[in-house]
Amino acid sequence: MSDDPSGSEPRRTAADNAQLALLLEVSATPKPGNVDRHRDLDDLRFEQFMAGAVGAGAGLRQAADGGEIGPAFERAVAGMAEFAGENTQFGCLLLLVPLVRAAANDALTPDGVTKLVEATTVDDAISFYRAFEHVDVAVGDPPEDADALDVRRGSDATETLRERELTLYDIMGLSADPNDGIPDGNAREWVTGFERAFDAADRLLAAEGPIGDRTARVFLALLAEEPDTLVAINHDEATARNVSERAAEVADDIAAGDDLSAAEELAEEFVDAGYNPGTTADLTAAALFIALERGLSV
Amino acid sequence: MSDDPSGSEPRRTAADNAQLALLLEVSATPKPGNVDRHRDLDDLRFEQFMAGAVGAGAGLRQAADGGEIGPAFERAVAGMAEFAGENTQFGCLLLLVPLVRAAANDALTPDGVTKLVEATTVDDAISFYRAFEHVDVAVGDPPEDADALDVRRGSDATETLRERELTLYDIMGLSADPNDGIPDGNAREWVTGFERAFDAADRLLAAEGPIGDRTARVFLALLAEEPDTLVAINHDEATARNVSERAAEVADDIAAGDDLSAAEELAEEFVDAGYNPGTTADLTAAALFIALERGLSV
Numbered sequence: 001m002s003d004d005p006s007g008s009e010p011r012r013t014a015a016d017n018a019q020l021a022l023l024l025e026v027s028a029t030p031k032p033g034n035v036d037r038h039r040d041l042d043d044l045r046f047e048q049f050m051a052g053a054v055g056a057g058a059g060l061r062q063a064a065d066g067g068e069i070g071p072a073f074e075r076a077v078a079g080m081a082e083f084a085g086e087n088t089q090f091g092c093l094l095l096l097v098p099l100v101r102a103a104a105n106d107a108l109t110p111d112g113v114t115k116l117v118e119a120t121t122v123d124d125a126i127s128f129y130r131a132f133e134h135v136d137v138a139v140g141d142p143p144e145d146a147d148a149l150d151v152r153r154g155s156d157a158t159e160t161l162r163e164r165e166l167t168l169y170d171i172m173g174l175s176a177d178p179n180d181g182i183p184d185g186n187a188r189e190w191v192t193g194f195e196r197a198f199d200a201a202d203r204l205l206a207a208e209g210p211i212g213d214r215t216a217r218v219f220l221a222l223l224a225e226e227p228d229t230l231v232a233i234n235h236d237e238a239t240a241r242n243v244s245e246r247a248a249e250v251a252d253d254i255a256a257g258d259d260l261s262a263a264e265e266l267a268e269e270f271v272d273a274g275y276n277p278g279t280t281a282d283l284t285a286a287a288l289f290i291a292l293e294r295g296l297s298v
Numbered sequence: 299m300s301d302d303p304s305g306s307e308p309r310r311t312a313a314d315n316a317q318l319a320l321l322l323e324v325s326a327t328p329k330p331g332n333v334d335r336h337r338d339l340d341d342l343r344f345e346q347f348m349a350g351a352v353g354a355g356a357g358l359r360q361a362a363d364g365g366e367i368g369p370a371f372e373r374a375v376a377g378m379a380e381f382a383g384e385n386t387q388f389g390c391l392l393l394l395v396p397l398v399r400a401a402a403n404d405a406l407t408p409d410g411v412t413k414l415v416e417a418t419t420v421d422d423a424i425s426f427y428r429a430f431e432h433v434d435v436a437v438g439d440p441p442e443d444a445d446a447l448d449v450r451r452g453s454d455a456t457e458t459l460r461e462r463e464l465t466l467y468d469i470m471g472l473s474a475d476p477n478d479g480i481p482d483g484n485a486r487e488w489v490t491g492f493e494r495a496f497d498a499a500d501r502l503l504a505a506e507g508p509i510g511d512r513t514a515r516v517f518l519a520l521l522a523e524e525p526d527t528l529v530a531i532n533h534d535e536a537t538a539r540n541v542s543e544r545a546a547e548v549a550d551d552i553a554a555g556d557d558l559s560a561a562e563e564l565a566e567e568f569v570d571a572g573y574n575p576g577t578t579a580d581l582t583a584a585a586l587f588i589a590l591e592r593g594l595s596v
Contacts, residue, residue: 011356012353012380012381013356016352016353016355016356016381019352019355020348020349020352020381023321023348023351023352024345024348027344027345027348037335037336037344038335038336045508045596046325046335046510047322047325047508047509047510047596048596050318050321050322050325050596051318051595051596053321054314054317054318054321055310055314057314057317057355058309058311058314082310083310083314083318083596084596085595085596210343210345211345212344212345297349297383298343298345298346298348298349298381298382298383
């Protein structure tokens with residue numbers, strides 16, 4: 001196809017793979033408690049996730065073209081919110097944007113992405129805060145001494161961020177390891193070289209069978225391994241631990257047999273109870289992106 | 299958001315709406331005989347349509363940026379094939395690319411798109427033929443006197459196209475009204491101002507309820523109104539007429555009641571029988587695009 005008159009060859013860009021990761025994440029089923037191919041929630045429908053993935057495209061392409069992480073993230077969130085009308089993938093994008101930027105630098109490794117997130121600036125932090133103005137995001141209360149840094153302040157936090165010279169990486173550090181309050185699972189990825197996402201990507205690549213089944217199994221394993229931040233925020237930490245214990249039981253059943261029916265039952269149970277492990281879904285999307293970059297195909 | 303530091307505002311581009319139309323089309327259920335949110339076919343899975351929609355993005359953006367119709371179409375098809383590994387949305391793209399180009403010109407009307415397709419060139423026709431080299435597309439046999447123009451010739455048809463000075467619009471005219479063989483439903487859209495797509499878009503906008511249900515109803519109405527080209531190619535014209543008659547019966551049942559269960563039964567029946575009304579799905583995607591451009595939201 002070197003004589004392709006359309007000028008540029010079709011290339012599989014990191015932004016494309018990130019959009020596909022968002023779509024494959026929401027399509028995989030069963031993912032207990034979350035929207036999936038077979039389940040909507042009362043206030044979030046499958047089609048809104050399709051729309052969010054499309055709307056995030058411009059911001060993801062900005063990151064793939066070498067744009068700064070904060071502005072690319074803000075743009076991805078704004079586009080997601082415009083298309084979906086709700087917060088569908090804020091947490092996914094917080095993980096995907098630095099990973100896309102790393103892939104575009106040919107540095108999609110724990111070290112490569114760590115160098116990028118450590119190099120984020122105060123301006124990136126300001127963009128991150130402003131992203132909360134585009135959409136309603138479930139967040140925990142800030143630590144008592146950190147009210148000025150409550151993300152719900154949006155751009156009102158600008159002055160504080162500048163005064164204290166806090167970069168986006170600093171903010172993630174505070175959220176990953178708060179004095180009190182709930183540690184944020186996505187922030188922890190930022191400060192640990194996206195450890196769990198890379199590990200889950202390896203599992204996606206090593207698994208066999210249809211991509212939707214592999215993804216559902218990896219989601220369940222991730223949920224079993226660590227309490228979900230969003231469940232802890234929307235309910236409490238005991239509930240989050242309990243949800244993970246239930247997931248671990250089902251993950252064991254599934255590992256023993258070969259059938260996802262126990263996970264189907266858990267999905268009904270969690271949807272009914274309103275347990276929505278959204279942070280685990282964010283990690284799953286990040287893992288899908290890494291796996292797609294490394295050759296996973298649909 | 300006029301102080302958005304990311305440089306450009308998030309804007310809902312025609313290429314974004316075309317990608318979303320592809321995703322909403324495949325997600326809508328039940329669409330008897332086709333892949334939908336609840337059904338895969340033996341040789342085509344839902345995830346491949348997600349991948350195809352992502353892969354087509356670069357070509358759709360080329361059209362939205364004012365690129366020529368033939369090369370933008372070829373690029374969209376090449377990207378779709380690279381991502382999906384199969385022909386998922388060739389026919390959809392044949393309709394969407396000129397519609398996207400028309401929308402980008404602020405001329406998304408039957409007249410506006412007709413001016414664009416009438417202005418296509420011999421080079422556009424050559425790109426169209428080359429698109430068949432990227433992916434295996436089900437096509438009817440060419441008319442007996444038109445073997446040199448069989449699309450399966452791919453770029454081997456270049457010389458013939460140049461000698462006879464045939465534009466892409468000319469080629470669509472031949473397919474829309476062949477001497478013998480099966481008239482192509484998508485080609486007919488090209489030469490009739492995309493009449494059925496615009497009409498179906500009006501119905502999508504006028505309907506009520508969740509977008510997936512509206513889309514399923516419009517799909518069924520389109521199938522009831524005209525025999526599907528792909529069914530006629532893969533089976534025969536009598537089968538295609540019979541499939542449309544069955545769809546008409548169910549469409550009447552649904553119009554009388556308010557429940558899609560008769561369409562669910564028809565979906566099982568058509569999948570079992572291998573009736574795959576793909577051309578009707580192409581029209582549905584085109585209608586979704588027009589409706590999204592006119593304000594339909596998820």
